[in-house]
Amino acid sequence: MKPVVKVIAYLTIFSIAMGFMESAVVVYLRALYYPDGFVFPLVPLDGKILITELLRELATLIMLIVAGIIAGKNFAQRFVFFLFCFAVWDIFYYVFLYLLIGWPATLLDWDILFLLPVPWIGPVLAPCLLSLMMILMMLMVTWLQENQRMVKFSRVDLILLVSGSLVVIGSFTRDYFMMIAATDASTTGSGMMDILRNFIPESFSWLLFGSGVLLLMTDFVLIFLRSMNKMKPS
Secondary structure (H helix, E strand, O other): OOHHHHHHHHHHHHHHHHHHHHHHHHHHHHHHHOOOOOOOOOOOOOHHHHHHHHHHHHHHHHHHHHHHHHHOOOHHHHHHHHHHHHHHHHHHHHHHHHHHHOOOOOOOOEEEEEOOOOOEEEEOHHHHHHHHHHHHHHHHHHHHHHOOEOOOOOHHHHHHHHHHHHHHHHHHHHHHHHHHHHOOOOOOHHHHHHOOOOOOOOOOOHHHHHHHHHHHHHHHHHHHHHHHOOEOOO
């Protein structure tokens, strides 16, 4: 087994385990706050629980980033290994939720995806599609490097990656910011959840989401084409 394949295998095991831990926490929270099943509008969380949840999400991100840093040998590899860990963790989070409590019933069920720095809301399908893209990028960069191609992110790459990511995040946070514009509620702490107290999602901006995905995929193609023409120095 090639060393890089072994590393990817270990990262996969680590990320699946992380996915189970994430789903276990959500099972506990939903048993406490949604005994009849998770539905919108959201139930306000106790202040200490909300702060704990925010810090837990931050700790999870740190763990996934550190795993990528430890496993990778250069910047590009560390970055895509982090993306891979995040993707596998996210996918198996939903797999384990389905196995444990039968949710989501479909990939179009709505979920509160993230709380940092503000709530992200969208159908389960959207983050799953992003996760598949992250896995694809990891495979692409790993294949290029294993075939002695030089992979470096240019300024254009960074612009496209950041722009695409912001547009995608915008598709998840759009409803939240629209509600802020219509209320005087605080955007931090308990006020953040108060804004969502009466919110029931009805439609997702797939156009905005797709625009962000298109920017990201465009950059993937540019990285691939450029790297195919650059051999590593022997």
